[in-house]
Amino acid sequence: MQQYKAVCLDLDGTVYKGAKVIPEALHFIEKLQQDGIEPYFVTNNSSMTAEQFTQKLSAMGIATHPNQIMTSSLASAKYCKEHYDGATVMMIGEVGLKAALQAEGIIITESNPDVVIVGIDHDISYEKLTQASLAIQSGAHFIATNKDKALPTERGLVPGNGSFVKxxxxxxxxxxxxxxxxxxxxxxxxxxxxxxKEEMIMIGDNYDTDIQAGIRFGIDTIHVGGGVTSVEDVLKKMQQPTYMYKTLLDWHK
Amino acid sequence: MQQYKAVCLDLDGTVYKGAKVIPEALHFIEKLQQDGIEPYFVTNNSSMTAEQFTQKLSAMGIATHPNQIMTSSLASAKYCKEHYDGATVMMIGEVGLKAALQAEGIIITESNPDVVIVGIDHDISYEKLTQASLAIQSGAHFIATNKDKALPTERGLVPGNGSFVKxxxxxxxxxxxxxxxxxxxxxxxxxxxxxxKEEMIMIGDNYDTDIQAGIRFGIDTIHVGGGVTSVEDVLKKMQQPTYMYKTLLDWHK
Structure with missing residues (x-):
């Protein structure tokens, strides 16, 4: 696996489950770092900043740097900068999205935006949804940090950003x-x-998000078991991941 | 038109537009009442009570009684009583839905409901949506007062209950x-x-809601112009309304 310089790991379901680290992932990351590879962490979670993710990972025993974190909020801000440089943005979202936009120097506005970006917002209101709706109808570009329909929590599956986007x-x-x-x-x-691209690999437990992202980008992928998509279900898919691991310990076998 | 004893009128777009009565509708209703017919008012609006609608109509010069008002909230409560007698209900909605449930003697609960009823709620929150989502996943029946995607206001089209249901x-x-x-x-x-059914007729400006409701129920219908669906668009539909009026004055011609 020596050709891979950018090892991209999904977080929830791959590195940790909720607040609990997955031991095999912890071990894998340590070995990778000993080999001189700093992995990237790639998450659809739009609510937290890169710094907050490094703190969360640090508390689990994983040492990393905000530069190694890629969230859907960071990517949304970068996308906005890349495609609509100078545009003003109306956002629905939390600190992760706000910090990402500010880091790119993007002006956040509450009226007549060029772009509307929607991420999860636990303080959502009818007025916020109305303002976004009117702006989109007035021609603002409409960007979703992600379209995850539901999020697993201790209470069960709760509405995800994809439901609000819908x-x-x-x-x-x-x-x-x-x-x-x-x-x-x-x-x-x-x-x-x-x-x-030959130096990159995407690793995750969710076929429909993690593996699909890697396949669409044209890089190698590893499906790791124990998470959202079962091995049986992956085997039924038209496009197979490059590798299938039971756990991340398989990497160093 | 003497065979019609239950003349069912849509409200917004047919009797009034926002806060303004449609003069031809006012005249039509007065003539109808002179002929001894008290019309029914049939609205998808779930937010207001029957009493509030009579007050709104009274302020426009239309005298009616709460018994003549049928809202999607009143019908949702009656549906619940008819199909799930004794069931407890978790509601998302406003005073119109709450009063309708109470009038049917239905117990409103915030946990483990048998039924979840969703109407428009301008005080919507992530927590309300989460609780409804968890209850539905736990097997509660899921009822929408209506599925109107967007609502016309002075500000433009704002999210309707159908968007929250989606x-x-x-x-x-x-x-x-x-x-x-x-x-x-x-x-x-x-x-x-x-x-x-031969004694009933449904009158409205919106083909996809008013006229469709009448057709599905198997009663006569009148499409009235000047509202949501243009005459040209109605003429393209597979199923035509029984009558097409330019204004409601055509009734007494």
């Missing part, structure tokens, strides 16, 4: 551009740091 | 039962007051 798509008749996995924008922005 | 359908994978137009439940509950 609300706005239904109200406006406009389809949002999806930045997070299964789209490949996050991998694109990691590649921009200076990799060839 | 959010919950997306998050849960469960499809909601639709009570409001184009479903015919409201007409069913008007018929229960003691009419034969």
């Amino acid at each position: 609300l706005l798509e239904t109200a406006t008749g406009v389809e949002a551009l999806e930045v997070g996995k299964p789209a490949s924008h996050m991998l694109h922005f990691i590649q921009q740091k200076g990799y060839r | 959010l919950l359908e997306t998050a849960t994978g469960v499809e909601a039962l639709e009570v409001g137009k184009p479903a015919s439940h409201m007409l069913h509950f008007i018929q229960q007051k003691g009419y034969r």
